[in-house]
Structure formats: structure tokens, C-alpha cells
Amino acid sequence: MFKKIMALCLACVMLSLSLASCGKRGEADVHVFYYTYSDTYISSVRSSLDKALDGAKISYQDYDGNGNQTTQTEQIQTAITKGAKLILVNIVNTGSDDAANGIVSLAKEKGIPVVFFNREVSDAVIKSYDKCAYIGTRAEEAGKLQGEMIGEYLRDNFEKVDLNGDGKISYIMFKGEEGNNEAIYRTQYSVEEANKILSAAGREKLSFYDKSNPNKYLVDRNGQWSAAAANEYMTTALTSYNEQNKNMIELVICNNDGMAQGAITALNSVGYNTGEGKMIPVFGVDATTAAQELIKGKKMAGTIKQDAEGMAEALRLVAENGLAGRSLVTGTEKYDVDSDVAKIRIAYSKYLG
Amino acid sequence: MTAIRKYREMSRTQRKEWMRELIINNSLYVFLIAAVVVIQFISPNFLSGPSIVNIISLSAANLPIALGIAGAIILTGTDLSAGRIVGLVACVSASLLQASGYPAKMFPNLPTMNFLLVFLIALAIGGIIGLINGFCTAKFNLHPFIVTLSTQLIVYGGLLMYLNIGNNNGQSISGLDPSYTSFITGSFISLGSTPIPNYVWYSLVITAIMWFVWNKTTFGKNMFAVGSNQEAANVSGVNVKRVIVLVFGLAGIMYGITGFIEAARIGSNSAATGLNYELDAIAAAVIGGVSFVGGIGKIRGVILGVVLLRLIFVGLTFLSIDANMQYIIKGLIILVACAIDMRKYLVRK
Numbered sequence: 271m272f273k274k275i276m277a278l279c280l281a282c283v284m285l286s287l288s289l290a291s292c293g294k295r296g297e298a299d300v301h302v303f304y305y306t307y308s309d310t311y312i313s314s315v316r317s318s319l320d321k322a323l324d325g326a327k328i329s330y331q332d333y334d335g336n337g338n339q340t341t342q343t344e345q346i347q348t349a350i351t352k353g354a355k356l357i358l359v360n361i362v363n364t365g366s367d368d369a370a371n372g373i374v375s376l377a378k379e380k381g382i383p384v385v386f387f388n389r390e391v392s393d394a395v396i397k398s399y400d401k402c403a404y405i406g407t408r409a410e411e412a413g414k415l416q417g418e419m420i421g422e423y424l425r426d427n428f429e430k431v432d433l434n435g436d437g438k439i440s441y442i443m444f445k446g447e448e449g450n451n452e453a454i455y456r457t458q459y460s461v462e463e464a465n466k467i468l469s470a471a472g473r474e475k476l477s478f479y480d481k482s483n484p485n486k487y488l489v490d491r492n493g494q495w496s497a498a499a500a501n502e503y504m505t506t507a508l509t510s511y512n513e514q515n516k517n518m519i520e521l522v523i524c525n526n527d528g529m530a531q532g533a534i535t536a537l538n539s540v541g542y543n544t545g546e547g548k549m550i551p552v553f554g555v556d557a558t559t560a561a562q563e564l565i566k567g568k569k570m571a572g573t574i575k576q577d578a579e580g581m582a583e584a585l586r587l588v589a590e591n592g593l594a595g596r597s598l599v600t601g602t603e604k605y606d607v608d609s610d611v612a613k614i615r616i617a618y619s620k621y622l623g
Numbered sequence: 624m625t626a627i628r629k630y631r632e633m634s635r636t637q638r639k640e641w642m643r644e645l646i647i648n649n650s651l652y653v654f655l656i657a658a659v660v661v662i663q664f665i666s667p668n669f670l671s672g673p674s675i676v677n678i679i680s681l682s683a684a685n686l687p688i689a690l691g692i693a694g695a696i697i698l699t700g701t702d703l704s705a706g707r708i709v710g711l712v713a714c715v716s717a718s719l720l721q722a723s724g725y726p727a728k729m730f731p732n733l734p735t736m737n738f739l740l741v742f743l744i745a746l747a748i749g750g751i752i753g754l755i756n757g758f759c760t761a762k763f764n765l766h767p768f769i770v771t772l773s774t775q776l777i778v779y780g781g782l783l784m785y786l787n788i789g790n791n792n793g794q795s796i797s798g799l800d801p802s803y804t805s806f807i808t809g810s811f812i813s814l815g816s817t818p819i820p821n822y823v824w825y826s827l828v829i830t831a832i833m834w835f836v837w838n839k840t841t842f843g844k845n846m847f848a849v850g851s852n853q854e855a856a857n858v859s860g861v862n863v864k865r866v867i868v869l870v871f872g873l874a875g876i877m878y879g880i881t882g883f884i885e886a887a888r889i890g891s892n893s894a895a896t897g898l899n900y901e902l903d904a905i906a907a908a909v910i911g912g913v914s915f916v917g918g919i920g921k922i923r924g925v926i927l928g929v930v931l932l933r934l935i936f937v938g939l940t941f942l943s944i945d946a947n948m949q950y951i952i953k954g955l956i957i958l959v960a961c962a963i964d965m966r967k968y969l970v971r972k
Contacts, residue, residue: 307783308894313793334783483943491946492899497795497891502681506940509677510668514816528795528891535890539808539820559727560797560891 298331300589301349303342305362305389307334308494310528311556311576312360315388318582319358326586328593339363343372350376356383356592358585361391364451370395374402383592387585390451393611403598403612405584411618412555412574413456417463419572419620420523420553424464425471431551434516439468440479441521442507443487444529446495453495456525456555457487479511479519495525497532504536512540522552527561527573530554534569543569557621565623575621584614648967651910651960655931658938666941672815674937680819681933683826684881684888685907686926688900690833691753691877693908693925694870697850699917700760700767702871703901704775705878708752710897711782712745712882716803717796717892718789719744725798729789738803745883746876752778753875757868767871783894795893799886807887822884829880834922836873846870851918906953907932910960916968931956 300323304312316332323330331349335342339362346357357377363369370391377384383401390409396402424431424439431439443461446453465475478486488507490499504522511517522537524530530552537543542550545567554561557575564570584605591600599612606615633641646653663669688705695702718729719741752774759770786793810818837843845866848856857863881900886892911928913920932953939949 307793308898310793310795310893313786317787317792480943485945488940489946491949494895494898496895496898497893498885498889498896501889502936503940505677505681506674506937509673509817510666510671510941512673515668528893531795531797531891532889535808535888538804538890539818559794563725563727563798 297353298329299355299593300328300330300358301333301346301354301356302330302358303333303335303345303349303360305335305342305360306337308337310558311526311578312388314558314578315360315581318579319585322582322586323589326590328586328589335360335362337362339369343369346373346376350380350382354382356385356589358385358387358589360388361386362389364389364391367392367395371398374399377401383598385585385588385592385598387581393608393613396611396613401592401598403588403614405581405588405614405616407576407616407618409451410455410459412452412576413459414463415574415618415620416456416523416553416555417460417465418467419574419622420460420521420551421464421467423551423553423571424521425467425473427551428471428473431520433513433518433520438474438477439520440511440517441476441523442479442504442519442533444500444503444522444524444533445487445489446525446529447493448489450493453525460523460553461486476521479507479517490529495528497528497535500524500529500532501536504533505539508536508540518550520550522550524552524554527554527556527558530570530573531560531564534564538569545569562621562623565621572620572622575619577616577619580616584616588614648963650963651927651931651956654956655934658934662938662941669938669941673817674941676814676817676819678930678933678937680823681937682926682930683820683823684884685900685903685933686826686929687829687877687884688881689904689907689925689929690830690922691874691881692901692904693911693913693920694837694846694874695767696905696908696913696915697846697918697920698767698867698870699850699915701905701915702756702767702771702874704752704756704771704778705874705904706897706900706902707775707778707782708749708875708878708897709882709885709900710892710894711752711778711785712748712879713886713889713892713896714782714785714796714894715748716741716745716883717799717886718785718791720800720803720886721796721798722800727791727794727798729791729796731790735800735802738800738806741803742883745879747879749875749877749879749882750872751875753878754868754872756875757871760871761864761867779894786894793894795891796886797891799890804887804890807884820888822888825880825884829877830922830926833877837922842866842869847918849918903932906957909964910957912960912964914961914964914968916965919964919968928960 304316333345342362359373361370374384374395378399385403387405390406391404396404443457445457461476468475488503490496511519522533534543534552537550542548551571553572555574557573561570561573588598591598602614668674692702692705719736720738721728723735756770756774759765760767807822808820810820812819845861848861849863849866853863907928908925910931911924913924935952
């Protein structure tokens with residue numbers, strides 16, 4: 271008897287929990303699929319977009335793909351059968367078009383608009399369906415801006431940064447994950463652009479701190495862009511590359527701010543970047559609140575701001591267009607839209623405090 | 624002494640056989656020494672003071688979680704929720720110990736708390752989740768794999784919700800109070816010119832306590848008894864359910880300690896903190912001879928396993944070997960280590 275009552279109670283609790291979490295939204299019109307809730311930048315897009323959609327009185331439901339394309343595709347299938355009127359997709363798998371094509375054909379069957387955002391899909395996917403659009407950044411722009419920022423910083427502070435005075439800046443590079451376009455471009459362009467500026471100023475190009483590493487980067491093996499990975503690489507590297515050995519790492523470039531923060535914690539433990547005294551310039555991308563604080567405290571040199579609110583605003587606008595049956599790109603003149611395909615670009619900007 | 628006498632009494636073929644057994648049974652140590660020599664030869668900084676301190680401190684940070692999980696393995700169980708518990712505790716500790724006046728503070732009106740109080744909260748969170756794991760395992764007769772698979776998901780959900788409360792909006796938690804970071808990562812003893820972070824000492828103390836618990840207490844003896852044969856332990860008067868609950872509770876406390884250290888060690892805590900830590904910890908434990916057969920395991924084995932995994936990480940980074948190779952090497956080592964252990968176990972039987 272007792273067990274039965276317990277089971278009943280438990281079932282009631284579960285039912286009320288699930289009703290409480292979805293009840294207030296009722297039947298949602300817009301379904302939003304995030305690639306993972308654990309990504310810091312995506313979290314700020316989510317809270318901005320929730321606010322924007324609430325403000326526009328659009329009903330919506332959020333999903334967590336948890337970094338798994340299968341999970342996400344199944345969520346989309348279910349949402350469409352449930353009666354979604356429009357879907358916003360932060361796709362997990364950017365490596366090939368297969369996943370995106372699958373999602374587009376699901377939406378096509380019911381004739382509902384699908385908007386991809388943040389993680390880019392190819393032009394061919396967008397063009398394959400008239401009710402399809404993409405909102406994001408130019409993948410290469412973050413890396414280029416970061417490189418520019420690094421180049422300018424080094425040009426103006428060369429002697430100070432070049433600790434061993436050999437006329438060359440030795441750098442370390444932390445890559446967020448393998449096979450992700452954003453990560454690849456950031457890793458490539460940040461160094462290329464910085465080198466352009468250094469060459470123009472008559473300086474030597476950047477040199478990777480570890481001559482025997484042909485990749486010229488260290489990657490988070492879990493693909494999590496995590497502070498912990500950068501921290502452990504950095505502490506390990508600092509044991510053999512330091513000022514006593516006259517081969518100190520003089521510049522730290524990171525694919526995102528989380529990794530930058532991990533590297534800074536490692537530098538702190540050997541007495542650098544504490545806000546006073548010696549500082550190794552560390553650069554990131556995202557301009558998270560934590561990074562902004564570090565820059566303010568002179569523990570970090572700079573970052574690139576990715577505009578979460580701007581992204582949310584654009585998504586709201588496009589969602590309204592889609593629900594009203596207008597062309598998705600109506601009224602997007604103020605944005606940078608690709609000329610031949612419905613891809614709306616949100617601009618990055620430099621953040622130096 | 625007896626070993627030497629025995630060796631003298633052996634015939635030539637017996638001696639050969641004996642040597643062969645010795646090398647196979649200790650192949651992990653042989654591999655370890657060979658690897659260190661090779662890496663040191665190629666990259667002479669590998670055994671420099673700072674590098675040794677680095678290997679020790681990386682190992683120290685990963686030791687408590689491995690010691691906790693080893694207890695679960697001794698009971699022929701496992702614990703998949705460990706990493707997420709570490710993540711939750713790390714985020715909670717960090718959020719309660721953000722420096723006052725830090726603009727992106729999660730709870731802006733929270734005064735600076737005493738880090739020892741937060742440490743107790745960390746232990747409590749880990750301990751309670753651990754007790755729940757143990758309770759469900761013992762009470763409902765479920766395999767811990769299933770129980771901890773469930774709690775892993777529940778804890779992760781809780782962590783995601785926690786990151787969204789206050790004015791945090793899912794951001795990573797940082798800007799920690801200096802009293803906290805200096806307690807964990809500060810240093811009062813240096814090796815040469817390299818400071819040894821304080822958490823190394825905490826880890827040592829915890830290891831000593833765990834050694835005492837495993838080897839010198841009734842609870843520890845009961846744990847091994849339950850692990851090697853539940854029925855027999857039950858018949859001889861051991862309260863099996865109580866032992867299971869306590870082993871998981873103790874493991875939870877170990878994850879709490881790991882999380883408390885991790886938060887300050889890394890300085891940036893997000894939902895990704897702790898991801899897959901349990902897999903490294905399980906790997907370390909089984910490499911060190913804690914057997915899934917149950918009832919077998921030693922503290923020094925766990926330490927060896929943890930250090931070996933960190934040595935691989937540091938060594939391959941020193942050699943600039945592609946990260947992909949690290950997976951393959953790790954996988955092979957786990958396989959070989961367990962095969963050797965099983966061989967020893969069968970011989971003994």
C-alpha cells in the first residue's frame with residue numbers, strides 16, 4: 271500500500287513539474303533549437319531572444335540539442351508534428367550539409383519557414399527552399415578582427431611585449447574544437463592578419479612557441495572550447511617556456527574568452543597578469559562579462575564582441591516576418607545581407623575596455 | 624628475503640619463467656619508466672623542477688574524484704554522475720565566493736562568505752547526492768550504472784538551471800574572491816623557485832584519510848567484504864545496504880572536494896565544467912588495479928593510475944604529438960592494464 275501511495279505521489283510530482291515547465295507557454299508557434307545550453311555565448315543569445323519574443327508576444331519553446339545532431343533532429347521532427355509554425359535552428363553539425371538538408375526537407379513537407387542561426391549552413395541549403403534564411407556572423411570576421419587587434423597592439427607595444435628582446439614575438443594558440451569553421455577561421459586569420467600589420471610596421475612575423483608542433487595550435491580534445499583545457503596546456507607549457515629559460519610565451523591567442531580565462535588563471539599561478547606587474551597579452555573572442563572585467567582589471571588585452579542582443583533582435587524580426595507570411599528578409603535593410611542568398615550578417619566589433 | 628632464497632632454489636627454466644612473469648606483471652611500471660626516459664631524452668625540460676611540480680599538481684587535482692569512484696568500483700559498481708557533481712559543486716562554490724564588488728556577480732547582494740563555510744556546503748552537496756546514489760542502489764537493488772546514469776542527468780539539469788538564476792543568464796562564473804583562490808592555488812612552499820599550489824597538500828591529506836578509512840576502519844574492511852561477496856558479507860553480519868550507502872556518500876564528498884578545488888584552479892566555471900571527469904577517474908582507478916571484479920583495490924594503485932594518465936597528457940604535450948594519438952595511447956593502456964590485472968586475479972584464484 272505504502273509503495274503504491276509513494277508511486278502515485280511521485281507520478282503527481284512529475285506531472286506537475288512537466289506541466290509547470292511548459293504550461294505557461296501553451297501551444298508554441300515558434301520552436302527554437304539550440305545546439306547546446308552549456309555554451310556561454312548561446313546562453314546569452316537565448317536569454318536575449320526569450321526577452322525579445324516575450325516582448326513581441328510570440329509564443330515559443332526552447333530545446334537543448336546537447337551537442338548531438340541526432341537529438342536535435344528528433345526534437346525538430348517532434349516539434350513539427352506538434353504543429354510548429356516556424357522553427358529557428360542553431361544547428362549542431364556544421365561539417366556537412368546532410369543534417370541541414372534533412373531539417374529543411376522536414377520543414378518543406380509542412381511548408382513552414384526555417385531560420386538557421388549562429389552556426390552557419392551552406393548557401394546551397396538556404397537556396398533549396400524559399401522559406402529558409404540564415405542569421406549569423408561572417409565566420410572569418412572574428413578571426414580577422416582579432417588578428418587586426420593583436421597586430422595593432424603589438425605594433426604599439428612591441429618592445430614591452432618582446433620580453434627576451436629577440437625581435438620576435440612567440441605566441442601560443444588555443445583552438446576550441448577540431449572541424450568547426452569558426453574555430454578554423456579564428457585560428458588561421460588571427461595570426462595572418464596580425465602578421466600583415468607586423469610586416470607593414472617592419473617587424474618580424476609571429477612565431478609559435480613550440481617549434482616541434484607542426485599544427486601551431488593546441489586544441490581542446492573534448493571540443494568544448496573549455497577553460498580547463500587551456501589552463502592545463504598553459505600550465506604545462508609554462509614549465510619549460512619561461513623567463514628563466516629566455517623563451518617565455520609572449521602572446522596568448524584564444525578562440526574564445528573561456529579559454530582566455532583558463533590561460534590567464536595559469537599565468538596568475540606563476541605571477542603574471544594579476545593586474546599589477548608583468549602582463550602577457552591575452553586575446554579572446556565573445557566579450558563575455560567575465561572577459562570585460564578582466565580587460566578592465568588589466569589582466570587581459572582584448573576580445574571581440576559578438577552581439578547577442580543584435581542577433582536576438584534580427585531573429586525576432588525574421589520570425590515575425592515568417593509568422594505573418596511575408597518574405598523572411600523583409601525590413602532587414604539595416605543589416606549586412608549577402609547579395610545572392612538570404613544570409614543576414616550581424617557585425618562583430620573589437621572590445622578593448 | 625624469502626623471494627631471494629626462492630630465486631636461488633629455482634632451476635634455469637624456472638628462473639626464466641619467473642622473470643617473464645615479473646616483467647608482465649609489472650609492465651605498467653616498465654612502460655612508465657621507459658616513457659619517462661624517452662620523453663626526457665627528447666625533451667630535456669620534462670624532468671625539470673617546474674615540470675615535476677606541474678605533473679604533481681595536475682595529478683593532485685584529479686586524485687580525490689578517482690579515490691571516490693574507486694570505492695564504487697570496489698563494490699562492483701561504478702559512478703557516472705561524478706563529473707556532473709564536480710561541475711555543480713564548482714559552479715555553486717564559485718557563485719557563493721565571487722568577490723564583492725565584482726560587477727557580473729551572480730548574487731549582487733551576497734556579502735563575502737567565509738570560504739570554509741562554502742567548503743562545508745560543497746561537501747554537503749556532494750555528500751547528499753552521493754547518499755542518494757547509494758540509497759537508490761541499496762534500497763531498490765539497482766545497478767549503480769543505472770542509478771548514477773539517472774542522477775548524472777538530474778544533476779546536469781539542476782546545474783543548467785542554477786546557471787540561469789540570479790543575474791547570471793547562463794554565463795560562466797568567475798571573478799572569485801582572492802581569499803578563496805589564494806587558499807586553493809596560493810602557495811607556502813616552493814620547490815626551488817617553483818611554488819607548489821596549496822591544493823596539492825589538501826589532496827595529500829585527503830589521500831591519507833582515505834588510506835586510513837580503507838585499511839584501518841571496520842567500514843573499510845566491510846567495503847572490501849561487500850565488494851568481493853555480498854552474500855557472504857551479509858551472512859557474516861555486515862549491514863550491506865548501510866555500507867553501500869556510505870561508500871557512495873563518501874564518494875560524493877570526494878567529488879565535492881574536487882569541485883571546490885576545480886572552481887578556483889580553473890577560475891572560470893560553466894556547464895561544461897566536470898564533463899567526462901568520471902571517465903578519466905574510472906580509467907585511473909582501473910589502470911591502478913582497482914578491479915571491476917569487486918573487492919580488489921589499493922590507494923597506491925589509484926595514485927599510480929592518476930599520475931600515469933597525467934604523465935601521458937604532459938608527456939605528449941611536451942613531445943608535441945597530435946592530440947588524437949592521446950586517445951589511442953590512453954585506450955591501449957587501460958586495456959593492457961586491465962588484462963594484466965585479470966591475469967593476476969585468475970592465477971590467484
